[in-house]
Amino acid sequence: MRDKALATAEELLKQERRMRETPVEIIPLENGCNVKFIFNDLMTLTLYVADTEQAQSVKEKILADPESLYSAVIEQLM
Numbered sequence: 001m002r003d004k005a006l007a008t009a010e011e012l013l014k015q016e017r018r019m020r021e022t023p024v025e026i027i028p029l030e031n032g033c034n035v036k037f038i039f040n041d042l043m044t045l046t047l048y049v050a051d052t053e054q055a056q057s058v059k060e061k062i063l064a065d066p067e068s069l070y071s072a073v074i075e076q077l078m
Contacts, residue, residue, distance in 0.1 A: 015063065022066040026055040037062050039070045 027034040029048075033055040037045045049055045062069055 022063065024059045024062050026052065026059060028052065035059055035062075037066070037069070039066055043070060043073065045069075045073070 022040075023038050025036040027036060032048055032050045033052055035047045035049060035055050035058045037043075037047075039045075047058060049058055
């Protein structure tokens with residue numbers, strides 16, 4: 001029980017740090033949303049999605065592992 005509580009607390013701290021270090025903003029538009037992701041000062045990426053539900057899903061996936069997204073984008077461009 002204690003190990004599970006510690007693991008949960010560690011994950012919450014990681015998520016909080018990611019949100020602070022890697023802001024992801026949902027910008028409502030007339031017909032959908034933009035999801036703006038800033039990875040340090042290295043990359044800014046804006047994605048258009050159809051609705052706020054998709055925007056929230058994209059935001060959660062970016063925050064789950066922002067380093068992998070950055071690496072995948074750079075790899076595709078090289």
